[in-house]
Amino acid sequence: MGTNGNGRRGGAKLHMEEGDCNNDMESPELDFVYDDCDTQANEIAELYSYTEHPEFQLNVKAFEEIMEEFNFPPSWQRLTESQRRTIIMKLLEYLDLAVNDIRMRAARCILYLAQGCWAEMQSDAEQAHWARLNIFNLYEMGVFSAFVELLNLEIVRSSTSTVASRKLAESLADSTHLRVILSVLYLITEHMRTESYNENSEYQHLVQLFKEELGTPYGEELLPVQLLNMVTHICAGTASHFPMKKVLLLLWKILLVYLGGIKELKDRKMKLREKYGLAPIAEDTLEVVKGMRASSPPPSAVDMIENQNPSQRKIKDVDRAMRRQTFMKQTSLDESDEQIYVDKEETKLKPKLSILHVLQAI
Missing domain, CATH: 3.30.160 (Double Stranded RNA Binding Domain)
Incomplete structure (x- = not known):
């Protein structure tokens, strides 16, 4: 992946011998960059599939209906900071209701806020600005932990549903609630990850608080463990309607925020070698891999x-x-x-x- 999701950002290639590749069509050159992740815009775009496009309008509809119920104009930009916080508090109260339709409508409204209220924005830059602002307001008011509880509730509901167990084929509608919940969690996590690289950010205290929260169990288990359990259910075939892509993306970004990426791993290795009196690494494996030519693995003996x-x-x-x-x-x-x-x-x-x-x- 590159800066625009398509091209290589840079990096030297290793020299290829003449016999390394006899046919370029059989082993084509793959354009990629070996890195933790791409730009924030591309990483957020990776979250959605083409089949979810109609659901963006459902988020807008949920926002407009709830704003009408609260007697506010359906324009997030025109509201004061106090009014926005009041609306978020009311949405959190809706998330605690037992009626599933009301609860998920509030979740869609929050997802629309996390997406930057795109329907009323005039440019991508304006949408990104409001998405960042809303994300940190949502996190500060406890939306992340509320959605983790929603995720646990939805996992239990999906696992014990007799209707789901009797269905012969899973459809996109079966994972609607989970996709909304995972999307909100992913957007918050991705913005926290990006903000952690900005040392002059006014939200550094929230980023640090977020890292500490990821290391705290929600109920009996950590959030990454819960996501890994979801992957286990998917692989076992007991919950085939779970959105695997969103689960893996969220798990990946949580690990990057909490444990760090390639750079943090390299620094950790150097400190540990120095601590135990070992010689520094002469050749960094990751740097070598970055310059290697991408190719398919060799065929197995059976093939x-x-x-x-x-x-x-x-x-x-x-x-x-x-x-x-x-x-x-x-x-x-x-x-x-x-x-x-x-x-x-x-x-x-x-x-x-x-x-x-x-x-x-x-």
Whole structure:
């Protein structure tokens, strides 16, 4: 990745021998930079997928509806600092309600604030300015910890949901609540990470407080442990609707904020070697890797044998096709069972409905 997410920012290439690559088409040059992360704008853009584009309008709608309920104009810029803090406090109260729809509407409104109230901004720079300002106001008022509690609640609700366990196929709608919660947590974490490099920032005390908060357990476990448990559920197939990409991105950024990146690792290694009387490292492995040519890993022994024996590969392809066909048959059976279950439920309701109609007629 580069400064704009596409090109290389710099770095020397290692010299290639003539026999290193016989065919450039088989092993093309990959343009990348070996670093912790890209620019903040690109890292935030990485959070969203194309399928989430319609949900941006839902965030705006939630914001406008809540502002109307609070008797405020639907323009964040026109409000005073006191009015903004009052609205955030009311949104936090909504997050504590038992009604799921109200709770998630407040979460969408907070997500819209964390995104910089983009609908009323005239430029990207203006949106980035308000996003930064809102993020630190949200964190200062306890939004991060409130959303961690929401995340725990949603994980438990998703894991114990009998409806989710009966569904044959997961859809994008199944992860809507989790995606909203993880997006808010990610945006706060990413801004904290970026702000930590600005030594003259007026928010340095909040950055330090955020690092300390990450080292404090929420309930029984640390937040990174909770995210790793989510990854475990995804890999085990018990919660396939969890948004894996957002979980991994949030986990990655939390580790960068709390533990540091490549530079911090290098400094730590040097201090430890000096402490135990070891000679300093003559050649930095990370610096060597930055200049290496990107290439695919060598083929395994099994792949080489299969390529040399076409008949064996053909048998494997046939076996794979038979497994796919068996799976499709099983899916059809499951769909039939599901339809039978629905028909039974409808049959149970029909006598009740007819009795109700008789009573109404009387």
